[in-house]
Amino acid sequence: MSESTKIIPNKLSKLTYYLFDNYNDQLECETCRHCWSKDGTAFSKDQAGTKDGMYYRYFRCKGKGKGKCYALYSHEDFLALATRQLGSFRMEQIRKRFDPLNSNQSKPKREHDSTSTGFTPDHKRQSIYSPLVRNALPPKFSSYSAISTDNRGVSQGSLSTEPSSSQLDVLQDKVRFLEKQLHDKDSYITDLKEYIALLKESKRASTPVPHQVFVEATPSPIPSVSPLPCSDVEEIIPTSPIQANIPSSYAEIARSTPTSSNSRPAAKSPSTDRREVLQEKYKLSVIYFLGLNCKKVGMFRKDMKNAGLSLEPIRNISFIGTSIAEVLIESKTVQSFVDQATSLGFSIDNRLDMTKKDKSNPVWLMYGNNNSSLSDVIKSNFVRRISHEIKSCQEPRVKQYYHQWADSLGWTDSLLLASTSSISP
Secondary structure (H helix, E strand, C coil): CCCHHHECCCCCHHHHHHHHHHHHHHCCCCCCCCCCCCCCCCEEEEEEEEECCEEEEEEEEHHHHHCCCCCEECHHHHHHHHHHHHCHHHHHHHHHHCCHHHHHCCCCCCCCCCCCCCCCCHHHCCCCCCHHHHHCCCCCCCCCCCCCHHHHHHHHHHHHCCCCHHHHHHHHHHHHHHHHHHHHHHHHHHHHHHHHHHHHHHHHHHCCCHHHHHCCCCCCCCCCCCCCCCCCCCCCCCCCHHHHHCCCCHHHHHHCCCCCCCCCCCCCCCCCCCHHHHHHHHCEEEEEEECCCCCCHHHHHHHHHHHCCCCCCEEEEEEECCCEEEEEEEHHHHHHHHHHHHHCCCEEECCCCCCCCCCCCHHHHHHCCCCCCHHHHHHHHHHHHHHHHHHHCCCHHHHHHHHHHHHHCCCHHHCCCCCCCCCCC
């Protein structure tokens, strides 16, 4: 028994084999999107599944031979893939040159001619391609006298252009493809709406107040920070022209905070920041790198190392957005480390308090909006960040430092930890 007699026949096989033989180098696997052969062909024939000693013919990606891609396509799937990649118009041209349905008919219909069999009416004897028929008026019958020549031509055309089953399959594939495109379009519109909302919130949170004209005349009570070489506003959204009016850094926001020359200095509230106590107990200090544009700790470490900054005294790094890094460092080396980092061009602030419930807090400037509470934004960012550091850091001293810091703020119960038994004071 030959190989062809062992294959379960498929009504589309002649067309798909024709596409396989002549257009294989113009197609690609839609799973891996890669060509694995030197001749540029993407598919080979394979078998998948048997029935009564015969097997189904499938088309598989040539990446299977290299252990890279195991995608299989049936005749229907292969035809739909070719239609998508070659285009509907080109497929129609291929179908006109090669029609599998006509090749399956054992006895094609004979063409009409002018030969009479004795049973055919006179008006049907001539071929429709005859000049006499094309120019002749339609026959007049008593019951159909109202039918015009145009209607008769339309009915003949509708009968001759009735879609085949393979064409219906292609149309169904087109409908599914268009439905997917419509779904993708809706998802894209939703993403754009969220993007626009984020732009508006970012602009609202960072827009300078109207009294910034008095800033130059009156010094700001907020600790001054050196200007940054680049923007350090957290890039929670892609750069756009709308961001042109947003302050470029936390330092700029601090400098533009309004102060009145007639107002009295506000009374200092008791500080809840116990970092000095923690520094004395654990010999660790917190400093903040400003004006960064980085998302990964490893990349930040690499940048510091390339700049010539010693990483030895660093015990932990925690990012706040993409522009600020909270660095936990050995207290005995903090001053020399800050001096070295500053000389290398880094902007550092060791007095910044990320737990301070004030609208000048960079956490609020990054994540706050009109619909959120200042206290909730500050607390949630601290709890989420510190919980992650306690779980991921391997050094017990760092874990204890962060845990005691949260305890001094009264936020220990809010930490996202399964258990604190491993954190001994």
